[in-house]
Each structure stands twice: as structure tokens, then as C-alpha cells.
Amino acid sequence: MKILLIGATGQLGGDLLRNNPGHEIVAPARSQLDLQDVGQIEKAVRNAGPDVVINCAAFHNVPLCEEQPEKAFFINCFAVGRLAGFCREHDARLVTFSTDYVFGGEKRTPYVESDPPHPLQIYGITRAAGEYAAIAAAPEHAVIVRTCGLYGRSGAASKGGNFVDKRVDDAKRAKRLEMACDQTISPTSTDDLSRAVFRLISHQGVAGGIYHLVNEGQCTWFEFTKAIYEELGIDIEVVPVDRKGMSGQMRRPLYSVLGNDAARAIGITLPSWRDALCRYLKENHAS
């Protein structure tokens, strides 16, 4: 398969390149393909002539999206819709990513693909709008993968490094750490996610639609942090903090665990978050 990969320098993009089972991947740099330039998007799809376009790029710094809503809408919604349209015109499938933040957090059981979005802040609104834009432009070609709490070897440059690496660094400086216990999530390793994405695009039965792909299980950021230190045998006091889902004036979902129901129905499963964390720490933080 020929794949055009957008966002190859990110966490997920990096692991898609590392775990590529043998596809031909064209991965332009942001200087050649910026989602803020629709002309570049069209040119890249036309020139590459891909079977599949995988879009890992997004404007996903949540507080910054509140400050720059036009930019957030352009990258997360308008550009995704146009990209989907170009994919349909060139008969390429599109896999583009979305987020647990399309949900409002009122449930206490995992959100499934058919649950209605109810975003609480500009970021989630732009991502939900992006899902609709892609499906409206290319209902047969666009696959939306919602995921949550990503960490991977390449770190998330836009957020100054990934959550796990930052906690390992914290422990070098502090003996006590406060961590949010109000949000329950599905932390997900991009190593496992990238492998699941390749299984998804190789599956014959996958047409357009929404798929959730996260590591199995759930925890709060506080519990995730405790697990990092337990696995590494680091002695540090972690104090739970309940901010009731608020970051300043901005709301975050209290519960945004995703259920991989659609993927499981076609035989695609992911390991538990604890198993994934264990492997990540062994591979990247073994002393």
C-alpha cells in the first residue's frame, strides 16, 4: 500500500514509521505540507497518489485552542474536511485522528462510537466539527480514529514532551508531586496505537466511519502517575488533587474513557494501559 503520512514527526507519526509492516510511506515535512495551506494539501495528495492518507497532525494544545479559535477551527476542522474531499477525488482512503475530548464526561462507562459528542471547550468543538467535516466530504473514504492520553517515544513536541517522560523527570527534582484525580481516562501508547492503525487499514471490512482505539482499562492521571513510579520503583509522594475538571475557566471532561467496540467487532484489540506502560518504561527508562 502507498501511504501519505501527515504529522510524521509527532508521537504517533514516529511510531507509524517505526512499526510500518512494509508499506511505501511518503512523509512530507511540515514545511512541505502545512494543514494551514489548502493548496499544499491538494498538491501533496495529487503528487503522492496514495492508497491511504494518514493524518496525525492537529492543533491540540487545549488551552491554546481557547486563545486561537480561528487557527484551531482551520486545522482541526476546515483542513480535515478539505483533505477528506481531496482523498475522495483521488480515490484514497483517509485515516484521521480525533479525541476523547469530543465527549462531555457525563457517563461512567466507556464511551462507544455511537455516543453523541458533547464537547466542553473550543478544542473539543473543533475536533467534533472536524469529524463531521471529514464524514460529510467523504463518507465512504474517511475513517475517524478517536484516541486518548497518548504517549510515545517521539514525545509530543507541541506539549513539551510526553506525560510519562515528564513524570520521570519530575522525580529527579521533587519528593512530592500533586496530580489530578478528577479526570478518568484511557492512557494509550502510540506504539500499540500505531500497530492497531495498520491492522485497521489492512482490514477488508473497514469502510468510512468512527473507531475508538485506546489501550484497555481506565485510570485517573493520579493513578497513572502512581503506576509510573511503582513500575520504576521510585519513592515519591503523589498527592491527589481534585480540580473538578476545571483548568481556569475551561472545562475538561471528568470521564472520557473510550470503548474500542467497533474495532473489537472486527477482531482488533489493544493491550491494557498498564501492560503498555510497563513496556514503554522498560524500553525507554530502564536504569
Ligand SMILES: NC(=O)c1ccc[n+]([C@@H]2O[C@H](COP(=O)([O-])OP(=O)(O)OC[C@H]3O[C@@H](n4cnc5c(N)ncnc54)[C@H](OP(=O)(O)O)[C@@H]3O)[C@@H](O)[C@H]2O)c1
Ligand atoms: N497526544 C494526546 O494525548 C492525544 C489525545 C487524543 C488524541 N490525540 C490526537 O492523535 C493525533 C496524534 O497525536 P500526537 O500526540 O502524535 O501529536 P504530536 O506528537 O503533537 O504530533 C503532531 C504532528 O502534527 C504536525 N503538525 C502540527 N501542526 C501541523 C500543521 N499545521 N500542518 C502539518 N503538520 C502539523 C507536527 O509537526 P511538527 O513536528 O512540525 O510540530 C507533528 O508531526 C492528533 O490528531 C492528536 O490530536 C492526541
